Amino acid sequence: MPPSLASQALTFSQKLIQWYHRHHRDLPWRRTTDPYKIWLSEIILQQTRVVQGMPYYLRFVEKYPTVQDLARAEEQEVLRLWQGLGYYSRARNMHHTARLVVGEFDGNFPNNYAALLKLKGVGEYTAAAIASFAFNEAVPAVDGNVYRVLSRIFGIKTDITHSSAKREFTAAARQLIPDNDPANFNQAMIEFGAIQCQPVAPDCLLCPFNEMCYAFEHGAQNLLPVKSKKMKARNRYLNYLVLEKEGRLAMKERIKKDVWKGLYDFPLIETPQEAKIPNDLIEANPLVSWIKVGQLTVPQKTYVHLLTHQKLHVKFWQIELKNAEMSTLPEGVSFYSEAQIESLPKPILIDTFIKEQFFT
Ligand code: SF4
The missing domain is CATH 1.10.340.30 (Hypothetical protein; domain 2)
Incomplete structure (x- = not known):
């Protein structure tokens, strides 16, 4: 007892x-x-x-x-x-x-x-x-x-x-x-x-x-406390469109009730499975014009990011605009310089990506 x-x-x-x-x-x-x-x-x-x-x-x-x-x-x-x-x-x-x-x-x-x-x-x-x-x-x-x-x-x-x-x-x-x-x-x-x-x-x-x-x-140290199995994390496939123009990146504040609310990230297309080619994005979202206006680099790497109940599979599709013009940016999206981006609150994954790819 x-x-x-x-x-x-x-x-x-x-x-x-x-x-x-x-x-x-x-x-x-x-x-x-x-x-x-x-x-x-x-x-x-x-x-x-x-x-x-x-x-x-x-x-x-x-x-x-x-x-x-x-x-x-x-x-x-x-x-x-x-x-x-x-x-x-x-x-x-x-x-x-x-x-x-x-x-x-x-x-x-x-x-x-x-x-x-x-x-x-x-x-x-x-x-x-x-x-x-x-x-x-x-x-x-x-x-x-x-x-x-x-x-x-x-x-x-x-x-x-x-x-x-x-x-x-x-x-x-x-x-x-x-x-x-x-x-x-x-x-x-x-x-x-x-x-x-x-x-x-x-x-x-x-x-x-x-x-x-x-x-x-x-000898029950490993059996106590009793804890039933954890809920399986939900897989989500996030595709960021990283628009770059003259050294500036297009970003927006996350305002919806979702992970990272209040932080800044890139325009996003969520797909039901992993997107491998641009057409996978086009099917998922009519933001296709963004892909066509500049030089698109298909990502080779998927970042996996674990949250409490979600497993995020994240790809960054980089689009260099060069001389191409964006006719209109979606609501809430603006171009930011390196110094401005540094002062924005960002999910650590976005911060890591930016530092790896743009502003080391
Ligand atoms: S209280 Fe914890 S550390 Fe101490 S004997 Fe029990 S199981 Fe071991």
Whole structure:
């Protein structure tokens, strides 16, 4: 039988916090109780590893040291600074929330879990993290690390992809979190999952919980947490028409509700399968005139780009206009110089392509 939670709560939290004091990484957002900086770090770190998120956090804090600074920024500037991190709706929500905090709360973040939860882009985990780290409220912050630690130690076999899982694991964590030190408890749970009880090869021999851990006792580390198979990613075939004229490229802002909204890319034709010859594009879209006006280079390479639920197969069809004239450009498309393009927010794939092919 797995150890019962309530009877183990005190020992568990004491051991965990002790472990945290000895082993935690010194990360800049852990040295502050400023809710703005904690919020910033939490938004940046959603679905992002610490090493990848760290330079972004440092850049944002340097450029926007206060929530007022972030609120004053243009959205395009915020997206440009975010470029490469993916999930751009996070950046847009973050900017929106900064403006709301300044406009409605005089620049002060709400100081409790329930009120934080009402902010755009702030879910249960993030609200709990800010409420505990900045305001010491005893509310558990439950992320993937916490699922793993609790399921392994206490033998919880609920499938973490099921809708009931969040409720169940949060209730378990609520029984364990101490009222007198919730900030360190939450930090410790997350850190323990990140560096000790890792998904693959957890360090069980040097673990302070190995005498009470269900997974260790039963050799079930690889079976917990229980997670049913992921949804298969949807394949999409994107063909970019890269119109070049006198060293400038035709680009447009993505305004539709789709991936990369608010970022800039090239005119696009999406095909049901991989397009191999110009006719495949012509069949898919009457933007054919663009192909005929200049010198077309059929791409030899397909870039594969993975998003959470989509696998993008991307081709860049380059069209050099030379002296040819475009009679009209479609709505929203304009030519941009190298310097202008540099300042536009772009998906990292587009940025890489431009740097490879045009402006190194
Ligand atoms: S004994 Fe192993 S599986 Fe159990 S908590 Fe420690 S590191 Fe994780």
